[in-house]
Amino acid sequence: MNKDFRKIIYSCLFPALVILIMWVVKIIEVFTHSDFGTLGISPHSLHGLIGIVTAPYIHADFKHLIANTVPMFVSLSIANYFYKEIFYHIFFLVWLFTGIWVWSFAQSGTFHIGASGLVYGYVSFLLFSGIIRRNARLMAISLLIVFLYGGLFWGIFPDFFPKRNISWESHLMGGLAGIVMAFFYRKKGMQREQYHWDEEEDDDENAEYLNKDDECEGKDCR
Numbered sequence: 001m002n003k004d005f006r007k008i009i010y011s012c013l014f015p016a017l018v019i020l021i022m023w024v025v026k027i028i029e030v031f032t033h034s035d036f037g038t039l040g041i042s043p044h045s046l047h048g049l050i051g052i053v054t055a056p057y058i059h060a061d062f063k064h065l066i067a068n069t070v071p072m073f074v075s076l077s078i079a080n081y082f083y084k085e086i087f088y089h090i091f092f093l094v095w096l097f098t099g100i101w102v103w104s105f106a107q108s109g110t111f112h113i114g115a116s117g118l119v120y121g122y123v124s125f126l127l128f129s130g131i132i133r134r135n136a137r138l139m140a141i142s143l144l145i146v147f148l149y150g151g152l153f154w155g156i157f158p159d160f161f162p163k164r165n166i167s168w169e170s171h172l173m174g175g176l177a178g179i180v181m182a183f184f185y186r187k188k189g190m191q192r193e194q195y196h197w198d199e200e201e202d203d204d205e206n207a208e209y210l211n212k213d214d215e216c217e218g219k220d221c222r
Helices: 003-031 047-057 062-082 084-105 116-133 136-156 168-184 197-215
Strands: none
Touching (some): 003 062, 047 084, 062 116, 084 116, 084 168, 116 168
16 A cells, blocks of 8 residues: 555544544433533533543534534644644643633633534634644645635634524634644644755755866866
8 A cells, every 4th residue: 555645544543533433422311312502612610621522522403513523533634644743732732722722712601512513613723723834745734724614714703694503602712722822733734845956056066176176186277
């Protein structure tokens, strides 16, 4: 198996597992006629703290779950492929900080469920990490993210979706968590490519002069 292809497959395994758990949770909820919504993040309440861990696995319906499945899988797979060294740090810290900030700053008396906040976190990490590192390949990924998910930006403004019950707080906090992680880990992993053309040219010129000196040894070369 081609090495790059094998790396792609390995990069997709963990994201696929995360998605699988989300689907299993929803299927169990439907077949047992249960409501797992109370396992979401309930801001400022002691019980709501459990949602920091469980909320991303809980979705209102299959439409909600499907909407998060593809961007979650794509963003995590890309992050795992290009940022293998720090991937699990990014995965867990974006999850943790998004949940804590939603619990801390969102309105009391509400429940926040779904993985969309994490999607915003991982997408914003990929976008800003490429820009900060100024690496050609990573900046290309940033452009791809803008092309695929640039519309997510509007999800942090509730006034644009007055008839939809969306957790704009999760979107905002997730996006901020991704930016913070992109800045914090900017020195880890792939960096900006450095070129030394001038130095190479100088080395070639020095070598040419040295060769000429050798040829002229014992002769009158001018």
